[in-house]
Amino acid sequence: MQLAIRHQTIYRYSAPLTYTIQQLRLTPRTELLQRVLSWQIRTGGHQHAYTDAYDNPSHMLTITGQHHEVAIIAEGLVDVRRPYRGRMTDYQPLSPLIFTVATRLTEPGQQITDFARQHLQSGTSIDTSTLLNLAAHICGAVSYQSGATLVTTTANDALALGQGVCQDHAHVFLACCHARNIPARYVSGYIDSGSSGYAESHAWVDVWAEESDYSGWISIDVTHACLMSDAYCRLAIGRDYDSAGPVRGVRRGGGNETLSVMVEVTPTATNGDMLVE
Known part of the structure; x- marks a missing residue:
């Protein structure tokens, strides 16, 4: 597209x-x-x-x-193509381990640690379905509400408030992954929102998945609890909003x-x- x-x-x-x-x-x-x-x-x-x-x-x-x-x-x-099952297969010079380091915005507190323990249980395979399930639970816990938060709002504060926007959904997802030592990174960009009503300036995540036929990044829109498609344009990646x-x-x-x-x-x-x- x-x-x-x-x-x-x-x-x-x-x-x-x-x-x-x-x-x-x-x-x-x-x-x-x-x-x-x-x-x-x-x-x-x-x-x-x-x-x-x-x-x-x-x-x-x-x-x-x-x-x-x-x-x-x-x-x-911009010409974009839909990744197979959300998989980002580019060569990446940076180690995924640098994206296990929490930031001021994504440091997991006790509530997020408990949330991650519930939805990313130890021993559970970190596959696409598990990660999409986490995204769906975050959407249920943090309802989309424009103006409820600021760009300085932390993942802990957004989860406690129970409201936020796409960057808050992304930060909560990243914080959950940090609590379980799973590499995950913030993505800023744009989305062809169609009739969804969400802002066309958007944020989502790339997360490291381990599956029987693939080990690498998959891209997940936490706000919509779905995989990235060809309706998305990627601007920047980083550890959080501050770096992307x-x-x-x-x-x-x-x-x-x-x-x-x-x-x-x-x-x-x-x-x-x-x-x-």
């Missing part, structure tokens, strides 16, 4: 800024199942392109001089901030629903 994507982010300020620096992970990854046909990021200021520690294409944006807003528009066309989120930064000045985000994902063509085995 080909996805036409437009992601507009505008920060507006009540007083002038004198300096802005933003880390942008707004360029889709080039992977076996994903090919970028065209892409551009339009902003003011200066962009410096680089590749981060997780092999994500990234930009450092700096804006100097007085300004009252920061506008970032990323758009283009689309935009992060700091500013000097500015007073009060208001944020406006608009994401459009439109399927434009199919590629015969090809599978990669």
Whole structure:
């Protein structure tokens, strides 16, 4: 499937800024199942392109001089293919063991440890069905509620609250995996949401599965308790939102901030629903 994507982010300020620096992970990854046909990021200021520690294409944006807003528009066309049974078969230079390390957002507390013990029991084969079952239970425990949490909300807080959004579902899943020493990583990106009502800017997970015919990463959308398909575009991977989120930064000045985000994902063509085995 080909996805036409437009992601507009505008920060507006009540007083002038004198300096802005933003880390942008707004360029889709080039992977076996994903090919970028065209892409551009339009902003003011200066962009410096680089590749981060997780092999994500990234930009450092700096804006100097007085300004009252920061506008970032990323758009283009991406060709994506549906992975066979969610399996991500790219060569990965990083050891999966680095994704067993918890972060501030994914450190499992007692409630998550108990939850993981219940749904990822010792001795249970870590196969696709087990992991999808965990995702379904997380959806049941943390209902989708826009605005209930912040990007700084931890997995422990989201599970205790019982509400959250896709990044919270992903963080709770990662924390459960950390509690059982299972490699799992955060994925940021986009989804052709169709009529689901969920935001088109999305987050999900890759988790290490061990099956009779496969050992490696599978990609699971925790919010929908399903495997990744060709309706998904992958931007970045990391240990959590902080290391894979689309935009992060700091500013000097500015007073009060208001944020406006608009994401459009439109399927434009199919590629015969090809599978990669």
